[in-house]
Amino acid sequence: MPKHVPGCRAHLPAPGARWPITTNATVQTLYGSWTLLRDNKTTPGTRMDAQGRWTAIPNASMLPAGPTSMGGTCGELDEDEGLTEHCAGCYAANLERAYPSLSAAAARNLRTLTTAHLAAGVDGAADVITAGVELSAGAQYRAGVASPIFRHHADGEILADWHADAIRMAAERTSDVSHWLYSRKPSLARRLVGIPNLAVLLSADRANIELMLGATRELGLPIAYLSDATPEDDANIERIVDVTGRRAISCPATGAWKHDGRGPAHVVGVTGRRADMGPDARVGAGACAACTKCVSPAGPSIVFDRHGGAPKRTAHEVFVSLRSRA
Numbered sequence: 001m002p003k004h005v006p007g008c009r010a011h012l013p014a015p016g017a018r019w020p021i022t023t024n025a026t027v028q029t030l031y032g033s034w035t036l037l038r039d040n041k042t043t044p045g046t047r048m049d050a051q052g053r054w055t056a057i058p059n060a061s062m063l064p065a066g067p068t069s070m071g072g073t074c075g076e077l078d079e080d081e082g083l084t085e086h087c088a089g090c091y092a093a094n095l096e097r098a099y100p101s102l103s104a105a106a107a108r109n110l111r112t113l114t115t116a117h118l119a120a121g122v123d124g125a126a127d128v129i130t131a132g133v134e135l136s137a138g139a140q141y142r143a144g145v146a147s148p149i150f151r152h153h154a155d156g157e158i159l160a161d162w163h164a165d166a167i168r169m170a171a172e173r174t175s176d177v178s179h180w181l182y183s184r185k186p187s188l189a190r191r192l193v194g195i196p197n198l199a200v201l202l203s204a205d206r207a208n209i210e211l212m213l214g215a216t217r218e219l220g221l222p223i224a225y226l227s228d229a230t231p232e233d234d235a236n237i238e239r240i241v242d243v244t245g246r247r248a249i250s251c252p253a254t255g256a257w258k259h260d261g262r263g264p265a266h267v268v269g270v271t272g273r274r275a276d277m278g279p280d281a282r283v284g285a286g287a288c289a290a291c292t293k294c295v296s297p298a299g300p301s302i303v304f305d306r307h308g309g310a311p312k313r314t315a316h317e318v319f320v321s322l323r324s325r326a
């Protein structure tokens with residue numbers, strides 16, 4: 001079983017690892033292609049190319065963000081679970097809007113996953129997800145990572161009960177990998193509770209806090225809370241600590257590292273130390289591989305600080321603008 005020791009080097013490339021560490025991010029399955037996200041925040045290793053772009057070892061899956069009725073996977077705004085108005089600031093949706101190729105890959109992934117499910121049920125969907133995890137784990141091992149990590153749907157959500165069951169199967173089949181995910185759908189997240197190498201965090205904000213507190217009372221899961229630092233947010237964080245019985249820590253990538261003048265807050269030195277990240281760095285590790293607070297099923301609740309206040313546009317406007325350009 002993977003190690004979950006915050007601050008240890010198990011999820012980071014070995015000193016002197018072979019660079020470049022980049023690899024193909026797409027795996028061909030029986031049901032179509034499945035492309036992983038090169039997320040600089042979650043990756044164990046990333047490097048800057050000649051054009052100044054950070055290119056990460058891919059270690060996250062992605063599906064389209066937004067309302068299901070618009071081709072996304074996040075549910076509908078007026079449903080109990082899934083989207084809330086706070087999703088107007090969705091980082092993944094903004095990336096999809098900025099990069100049409102990313103949006104197209106997420107849509108292709110959804111087609112592959114649903115094709116697999118139609119053809120071969122949960123097993124088929126699990127085959128697709130497992131193929132992506134294994135592609136990523138192989139790249140991480142080649143970079144000298146002792147204990148690979150993998151984030152599910154860094155873009156998008158758990159689509160349905162069969163998708164949750166397929167993620168469960170994929171985690172069970174790859175027990176050497178530490179998996180984690182966030183979800184706004186407790187009725188589906190509950191199908192993923194109790195897997196030793198899969199951390200599940202319920203994703204909350206001011207709009208859905210009552211639902212998530214009720215769910216965590218029952219499921220015992222930590223909460224990842226999106227805060228605008230309002231008095232209401234502060235009160236909600238106190239309630240989360242009370243109900244979950246876990247500490248609530250501020251994500252360093254949205255907190256302390258945003259203001260330390262060492263460059264992008266989601267990348268740290270390849271040593272795993274933020275202090276080793278400098279403006280001239282050309283290699284690094286993702287914040288999550290160094291921090292690992294979300295990666296452990298026994299970890300704390302997390303507060304994501306959203307600086308600059310709530311988004312000016314409504315969630316509906318954001319997703320119409322994203323999907324209308326597809």
Ligand code: SF4
Pocket residue numbers: 250251252253254287288289291292293294295302
């Ligand atoms: S708290 Fe740590 S593991 Fe969680 S999102 Fe932030 S950097 Fe990543």
